[in-house]
Amino acid sequence: MTSTKNTSTRSTNTRTNPRQAARVRAIRWMKGLLLAGSVAASLLGTQLLAEKDTAGIPPAIVRPSTVQEARWQQAPAGGTQELGPVPTAAAPLRPVARSRSSR
Amino acid sequence: MTQSDFYYNQMQTLPVIDEQPSLPGDPWPSHRFRAMGSEIALWLDDEEGDACVAFSRVERLFRRLEARLTRFDANSELSRLNARPERWVQVSPLLADVLGQALALAEKTGGLFDPTLLPALEAAGYTTSFERMGKKQQAVSGSPQPGRWPEVRLDPLRPAVWLPSEVRLDLGGIGKGYTAQLALDLLAAWGAALVDAGGDLVAGAPPRGLPGWPVAVAAPGGGDAPDLFHLWLAQAALATSGIDYRRWQQNGRPAHHLIDPRTGRPTTGDLVTATVLAPEATTAEGWGTASLIAGRERGLDLLLAREMAGALTTTGGKSLLTPAFAGHVVWPVL
Numbered sequence A: 001m002t003s004t005k006n007t008s009t010r011s012t013n014t015r016t017n018p019r020q021a022a023r024v025r026a027i028r029w030m031k032g033l034l035l036a037g038s039v040a041a042s043l044l045g046t047q048l049l050a051e052k053d054t055a056g057i058p059p060a061i062v063r064p065s066t067v068q069e070a071r072w073q074q075a076p077a078g079g080t081q082e083l084g085p086v087p088t089a090a091a092p093l094r095p096v097a098r099s100r101s102s103r
Numbered sequence B: 001m002t003q004s005d006f007y008y009n010q011m012q013t014l015p016v017i018d019e020q021p022s023l024p025g026d027p028w029p030s031h032r033f034r035a036m037g038s039e040i041a042l043w044l045d046d047e048e049g050d051a052c053v054a055f056s057r058v059e060r061l062f063r064r065l066e067a068r069l070t071r072f073d074a075n076s077e078l079s080r081l082n083a084r085p086e087r088w089v090q091v092s093p094l095l096a097d098v099l100g101q102a103l104a105l106a107e108k109t110g111g112l113f114d115p116t117l118l119p120a121l122e123a124a125g126y127t128t129s130f131e132r133m134g135k136k137q138q139a140v141s142g143s144p145q146p147g148r149w150p151e152v153r154l155d156p157l158r159p160a161v162w163l164p165s166e167v168r169l170d171l172g173g174i175g176k177g178y179t180a181q182l183a184l185d186l187l188a189a190w191g192a193a194l195v196d197a198g199g200d201l202v203a204g205a206p207p208r209g210l211p212g213w214p215v216a217v218a219a220p221g222g223g224d225a226p227d228l229f230h231l232w233l234a235q236a237a238l239a240t241s242g243i244d245y246r247r248w249q250q251n252g253r254p255a256h257h258l259i260d261p262r263t264g265r266p267t268t269g270d271l272v273t274a275t276v277l278a279p280e281a282t283t284a285e286g287w288g289t290a291s292l293i294a295g296r297e298r299g300l301d302l303l304l305a306r307e308m309a310g311a312l313t314t315t316g317g318k319s320l321l322t323p324a325f326a327g328h329v330v331w332p333v334l
Helices: A002-016 A018-056 B003-013 B051-069 B077-082 B093-108 B118-123 B172-187 B281-294 B296-305
Strands: A060-063 A073-075 A097-099 B030-035 B038-046 B088-090 B153-155 B160-162 B191-197 B200-203 B213-217 B229-233 B236-242 B247-250 B253-256 B271-278 B309-314 B319-321 B329-331
Touching: A097 B191, A097 B200, A097 B236, B030 B051, B038 B051, B038 B172, B051 B077, B051 B093, B051 B172, B077 B093, B093 B153, B093 B160, B093 B172, B093 B281, B172 B191, B172 B200, B172 B236, B172 B281, B191 B213, B200 B213, B200 B281, B213 B236, B229 B236, B236 B281, B271 B281, B271 B296, B281 B296, B281 B309, B296 B309
Parallel strands: A097 B213
Antiparallel strands: A060 A073, A060 B319, B030 B038, B038 B191, B088 B160, B153 B160, B191 B200, B200 B236, B213 B229, B229 B329, B236 B271, B247 B253, B271 B309, B309 B319
């Protein structure tokens, strides 16, 4: 009952006061613009972040099972690229310790 | 651009040491002993000739921390904490610090590293120290239980710990890394040092005349297989987690000590080992375990996204290196 009365009052007011009706329409437009703007900004921001994430992650280097295979790979985002033969050389240093799974 | 051109372009982006210093034998005093179920080795580039004193203190340090942190002794501080769930238990600053680091790593790795997996480890048959275990284990009571690290409460000021019902802690790997880091800090008072705690390496300043300590990443399985990589290690830690060792049969099925916190069972991923190079041993240890559990794709993504230095070896025998890790490898030339 109360809400019907209120609606009717507001409707009557805008009908009787053209200046106020124009103001209400302007506010509604601004609200709409703000909503549309924030949705667009949010979508654009998400896309930019996604692009930054992809661009920020460096590619991995893939070493095959044995050096004798002499085939090395570079794995950029979205694929793996096989590379040419690798020059092999004798190990230049003699390790004193080895990292390995817990012994 | 040919494939070779591409390869040589890649080479130019990676640091290459042109001349390797020659290394005569093993020129530094060293000391070996067993602790925490592992072979511990120490090296010291000692200027004063006091290496024996330093080694003796470090060995005592390992024994002291093992007595507190082992899960295989019912009287250790950790076992006494595990036996008192659902109440606040006062703990030593040492245990609080190790647990604090473990919980921080659990949070950073999204729970892939989890210190609450003791019930799952025991359900998998790892009930006694690996040295005493037979190759075949019988089924034990209890079912696989996923990790529950978010339910553990730590008050670092009292310090005190609250464990939920049926949650018990295993601080084996991280406890060893923590101790190795403390050992290195102790040795630093005498000179440049390197600590090998069962395959987890921690290095301080480089020895005189060299860019770092000459170390390697071993091929999975060990034996006579050639090393995967050689690198100079200084002011950093290198830890490898793997399912190529600490394996056994349980009820006719192969089992190992690396539990997937999501299932509470030994991980069945596509990686054999995961090696991580980090500023501290506990970080290297935690991320090594986490990336192995995560598997090839996600493990690599986790390391790359954080620009961490890591190398993963797949069940097919390939090694996947992050650029940060490749930058430290001196052999083979990448």
